[in-house]
Amino acid sequence: MQRLEDRILKDGVVKGGNILKVDSFLNHQIDVSLYDEIGEEFHRLFKDEPVTKVLTVESSGIGLAVATARAFGVPALFAKKNRTRNIDGEVYSAAVESFTSGITYTIIVSKRFLTTSDHVLIIDDFLAKGQALLGLLGIVNQSGASVAGCGIAIEKGFQEGGKLIRDKGIRVESLAIIDSMEDGIIKFRR
Numbered sequence: 001m002q003r004l005e006d007r008i009l010k011d012g013v014v015k016g017g018n019i020l021k022v023d024s025f026l027n028h029q030i031d032v033s034l035y036d037e038i039g040e041e042f043h044r045l046f047k048d049e050p051v052t053k054v055l056t057v058e059s060s061g062i063g064l065a066v067a068t069a070r071a072f073g074v075p076a077l078f079a080k081k082n083r084t085r086n087i088d089g090e091v092y093s094a095a096v097e098s099f100t101s102g103i104t105y106t107i108i109v110s111k112r113f114l115t116t117s118d119h120v121l122i123i124d125d126f127l128a129k130g131q132a133l134l135g136l137l138g139i140v141n142q143s144g145a146s147v148a149g150c151g152i153a154i155e156k157g158f159q160e161g162g163k164l165i166r167d168k169g170i171r172v173e174s175l176a177i178i179d180s181m182e183d184g185i186i187k188f189r190r
């Protein structure tokens with residue numbers, strides 16, 4: 001998506017540890033009109049799927065999931081991060097190691113909000129090692145719902161997550177795929 005790539009080049013900051021900072025427009029301060037366009041783009045890509053729910057993980061996926069859910073006219077649902085292992089039977093859960101902090105969270109979704117009749121589009125801001133998507137896919141799997149695919153704003157194509165998820169036969173659509181960001185220079189996949 002040209003507008004997203006342009007914005008990454010303009011305002012993205014490459015940090016150590018393979019981290020791209022995009023907090024001026026994507027995951028701290030939010031460019032709402034860019035979010036709306038991202039939601040429309042995911043709708044264009046997945047419109048042939050009978051999506052009933054858009055799922056993400058808190059917190060940075062929520063705004064993108066809302067924009068996408070609005071375009072589909074379905075609810076947005078976010079997995080909550082729970083630091084305790086004290087989980088009752090009313091939730092689906094999965095362990096996820098955070099790429100940015102290294103902390104392992106248990107993510108949970110209430111069983112009330114995902115059922116076998118759901119067809120779920122999973123959305124996130126970044127795809128790095130694929131751990132967040134694996135956790136969300138695990139939750140969908142536990143619920144018996146089906147997966148339409150995964151929509152990612154920024155995939156770091158030089159990390160293993162994209163291959164890991166696609167090799168499972170899951171459709172992954174990323175709006176910007178970064179092939180390298182060595183010496184602070186961002187190069188997109190063409």
Ligand code: 5GP
Nearest residue numbers: 018019020099126127128129130131132161
């Ligand atoms: P994964 O689970 O694929 O390893 O990492 C995805 C999650 O880690 C995303 O939900 C995102 O919040 C965070 N993340 C991964 N890479 C980056 C990055 O380069 N920059 C930022 N800001 N977040 C990232």
